[in-house]
Every structure is written in structure tokens, then in C-alpha cells.
Amino acid sequence: MNDTEQEIYLDNGATTAVSAHSAQKIMDMLLNNYGNPSSLHAKGLQAQREMDKARKTVAKQLGAADTELVFTSGGTEANNLALLGAAHARRRIGKRIVTSAIEHASVLDSCRQLEEEGFEVIYLAPNPQGVVEIEDLQNAINTQTILVSFMYVNNETGALQPVDKIKRIIKQKNAPAVLHCDAVQAFGKIPFTVNSLNVDLLTATAHKLHGPKGVGVLYVSKDVRILPIHFGGSQERNLRPGTEAVSLICGFGSAVQEIDFAVKQHIEVLSGYLREQLTQFDWVKLHSDEACLPYIINFSVLGIRSETMLHFLAGKGIYVSSGSACAKGKGSHVLKAMGLPNSEVDSAIRVSFSKYNQKADIDRLVRELQNGIRTLAKR
């Protein structure tokens, strides 16, 4: 890496830089406000109050009541709790679960576990644009369906799924199903509320919006009952026992305070600019179309393995991802489900933006991609 050039971080779909505001809040909580919210004394109450404030902030952003939130250790735990908790609570009503083939591993692996337990899971494949069709949902949801789980924004392609249409299908089909949405990649980037999406359960996490890693949240509508997957104390309405991660929860609250949907315009400019550059090259194939969330662009550099290009770019100080960071090395199940040939799946690169990125970052990325295609051996 050239010393004069700064690092360029374009892997914000994996995680983001923690904002100074959030980091300071965490530091302050760790050093000064270290009480256990369950302690009866003032030190405990003080911690409880700070946590309540954060809870209120997150709840308000989601359009939920603060009593409807359960803080977890992150998106994965929230998804596990949502799927296992809802399925276990409803096992006597039915055994059918409907989800998509392009969910995050934390949803898909929970579903595999539920299959072991005797549930039947339908995995709907997306169309070539990476979006699950309404018609397929209509065919899959029936009177035995107890749970439907859909992500709002796909983490690899940025494709928006028609989550807001699902509640109506559940009603039309007379299905006894609760609706869960994994909104990890959407929260803080596009405006929505649990009402506008019409969902019963919703997952969000702090570290995709400049908050800390290690804290996420599950919204559980007050009209829906789920069962816990951990056992111990009575914290978080008995749904997530254990001493709360007070400092991280407060850092989450601070990150949510800083949400500004106007940033999307800046991201749209960046994303449009990159898209425009990439379409000039015959060695690039775009997988994210313009309907996708502009924060994420997925494309293949034909003929060069994802990892090779990733390491080449990293050598130049540019950080991107080869599909989902949680599935290091494995070919993307999302792109496969979209029906892409292996050659494209194996050469996919995901670029994901944050408010800290600039146009110059894209110029450098494009320059280095061109360098890469010239110098790297084609397979």
C-alpha cells in the first residue's frame, strides 16, 4: 500500500466505523455509569435510566412502544430468537414456515434447526433481479403456515423484498402466521416503521449504522407471544435473560440518534457514479439493479476469483467484500439462488457505502479494478 494514500473502506454492509458520538457514550457508560440496571440502589437506577433512554430512542425510530423491544447480542441472536421463539410458541397451531432462499445465514440455519425439530420450511427462490415474487408468496402461504420470515434488504445485492405486502397475503390466506422481518441492512438507511411494514417481529442491529458490534434488537409486537431461547433472569421481559449490555445498548441509542435519511441522496450519487463507470467495462457484470438499495452494489469481475480481486484491492488499501462477510470463502447462496452461473458467483464483489465515503474513493476503486484486470492472471 502506498503510504500517501489513505485506506478506503467500502465494506459497510459487513460493518461500519463506530461514530465518535456512539463511542464516547460507550466509554462514558463503561467508566462512569457501570451499575447493573437490576440493582436496587441509585447506581443501578442511573444505569437503568440511561438504558431506558436508549430504548426509547430505538423504539421511536422503529415506530414501536419501548416495551416491545428486546435487546440481544446482535442481529444473529435476534433472528434466532424470532424464528425459534415464534415457531416454538406456535407449534401446536401448525408446522409450516415460509422464508426465502436468500436470507442471512442466521435465519437459514435457524430454519434448518426447526426442520430437525419437525417443522416444514419452504425456501422461496428469487427472480433474476434478486427479488422474491408476490405470486410465489401467495402460493406458499396456507392455513398451516405459522411463521413467515423475510429480509427487507438483501445483504449481498441490496435488493428490496416486498415485506410490506406479506401481511395482506397472510390475511387473505387466513394463515395463522406471524411475520418476521430481518431489517438489519435497512434500519437507518431507509425510513420505515413496524407499522408501515406491518410486521410482528423485526430484527435490527447497531453495527451497520455506526454503532458498536455486540448489540442488536428484536421488536416483538405486544400482540405476539414468543418463547425464550435463553433462561436465567427476568431481564427484557423474560425473553433475553442476563445482565444487559448497558454500554453497548446506550451506544446503539446514540447511533440511532444520528440517523439521517438525507444521507441516502449522497449515497445515490456515489452509487450512480460507480454504476456508470462499471457499465463501461465488458469484464464487469452488475448484479444489483437500480431498484436495489443504493448502499450496496454487487458485481462480478469476470474471469477473476472474488478472493483474488479482494486481496489485490486490499493490497492497495481498498476494502470490499466477496459476498456476505459471514460466509467467508463459500460461494454466495444468494447469487446461486438468483440463478447466476458459477463463473459469476465465484467472481462476485460487493461494494457497500457509508456516509463517510466520497466520490474520489470510487475513482480509486475503479482505477485499481482496471489495474487488477490487467495484472491478475485470468483463470
Add this chain to the structure above:
Amino acid sequence: MEEIILVKVGELVLKGLNRRTFENVLLKTLRYRLRSAGKFEIKIAQCIIYIKPLDENCDIEQASDIVVKTFGIATYSRACVAGKDMEDISQKAVAYLKEELEDAATFKVEARRSDKRFPFTSPQISARLGGYILDKFPHLKVDVRNPQLTVTVEVRDFGAYIRGAALKGAGGIPVGTGGKAVILISGGIDSPVAAYMMAKRGIELTAVHFASPPYTSERAEDKVCRLLELVSRYSGRMTMYTVPFTEVQEQIKENCPEELFTLIMRRFMMEISEKIARDKDCSALITGESLGQVASQTIHAIACTDSVCQMPVFRPLIGMDKDEIVKISRAIDTFETSIEPYEDCCTVFTPKHPRTRPVLHHIEEAERVLDTKGLMNRALENLKVTKIGYGE
């Protein structure tokens, strides 16, 4: 498509010449509360309040949630705005209610024309729009008796409005039109419900809470604040006065017969609350008592507590069963907070066998050993003030 909220005012229309005052209070309340949901134009004509979003940042969901918690509103609905011509009305109706029309099997159209300059009568509007809808959705059947979906068209002064079903509002009369009263709030299930019920009848609340540290904790008081915050979504903002009550309770405990402890304590509470009420310009007290629920809430006990105060004491829960109270408590979302297990001052020093048929002169006798005046003054000198419902 332009969407607005239409609000039908409740009992207000019955209030004759006072109607204006009532309407103005309601409008003022809505204007104040809706600020948190965005910029809205709010106006009234012919007993209908129009709430119109002024830009795209307005959150109409949040606005609906605010409307449903505002007293003085009988029903409300979200409606689509159309021009006053039949073609625009038909097109907008089909587009706005597309999903509902697709999902229903039977429907009818109800039309109301208060703008008599509109060239079609109400039955004509119904017939024309009904025909248009049948054309577009051939699966539908008209059923005027028991339709699954009623499409309502109102042709009014400012425009034509198309809506589905109207939803029930909070009822009651606007807060502030019924005077001011003090609610004695403990932190249990009942008192927040009592506060809610009297606010529903237009009363502006001031809260009084009794704290007995170290027998009660800061958390108990915090819980009361959170309960009142929940109530304030209906009642609007209020001030809470926390009365330091430890000395009073300790003195009663030491000097009076055990079986009269709760009663004497309650007499102190009423008297102190009445003093605060007078000072803060309130004209009544409100408690969450329900007849026979506990020893201090028998007919004889209530007679003894009431004899210390001159003001009327409102007890909206007096004839209700616990499960009826719990039902309201759940509906206004205070239940979960109410059942948090912190000791409040009503459970400190409770006698094993409290007197259920007390006699007033026995109690007065027992109280004679106490320095009533001194105790009360010291409590009143050290009131703590907390503002509730003012946002962050």
C-alpha cells in the same frame, strides 16, 4: 394521492353555546400534540376536523396514533381527497381502496353531500360510484344490509373525501374543559386507570405521590413517573408533587393502634393532597379506590377518610371489579409497568388485621397523640416537583 385524517368530534356537539369553547380546546390540543408527527394543517367545519399533512415528512401513522389518544373525538378515519367531480371521485376511490375492494366479497357505497351545489344527490353519487366500482372489480357484489366493505364518500365544503370504515376514537371530552383535579397516585394498577378515566371527562391532572425513603425506593418513584408518562399520552402534560412521607408513617406506626394504621395514613394523604390541590388551583381529588377491594376501601373506611376533606373526591373505579380495571389498564398500556415489583408507601407497615368497620371518633381519638399540623407542614415544605409529558 393526498391523504388526510377526518375527525368527528364526540359529545361536544351537544354542548350548545359552549360548543365553540370545547372545539377550540380540542383544536389547540391536536395542534400541540401533532407537532411531533410533522407539519399539519388543522381546521374545523361542520363538526368535522380536517388534519391535512403539509409535506412529505408528515407521519400519518403517528398522527393517527395521536388522534386515537385524544379525548373529545368520537370517530376518525383516514380518507383520500378528490376534486368535486364524479370522475375524479370514482378514479380516486378505486385507486385508494384497491386492496380493500380486492379482498372484499360484498360492498356498498354511502354518500353524503353537505355541499348542495354539487350536481348529484347522495343516492345518485352512491349509484354512480357503485356502478364504477362493479365495472372495475367484477368479483364484487352489492349488499346494502351487511356489506363487508362500506365505501363512504363525503362531498363537503373543502372537497370530496373517500374513505373506508371509520374507527372509534377515545371518546370523552377534551382535557382542560372539565377543570383541574389532583390524582393520588401510588404505582399500582388502579390509580393510573382512575387518572385516565377522569382525564377522559375533560379534567386536567395534577399528580400527588407519597414516598417513604428508605422504606420505598427511588425506583418506586421512577415507576410512578413512567406510569404518568403513559397516562399523559391521553391526559396531556401534568406536574407531579412527591410528598416526603416517612416521618408521618413512622409517627403513626409508633403512636397509634396497629389496626388503624392504614386509615390514619390515608387521612393524612387526603388532607395533604387537598392542601396541595387548593394551592395549585384544583377543585377535586381523584383516587383509584374500588369498594371493598381492601380494608381501607370499605364503605366505613371511605367515610372515615373522606371526613378530613372538603373537596369532592372522585372515585371512578368505585363500582368496578379488578378484572374490569385490569382490562382498561391493559388497553392504555399501563398494566405491564404497574406490576413491576417495587414497594410503595401503601404497603409499608401494613397491619396484619386492619379494621374494616372503623368508627370515626375512635380514629380521631387515636390521632390526638400526633402533632398533625407539624407533620403536615414538614411534608408540604419539602415537596419535590417533577414535570410529566414534556418530552425529552
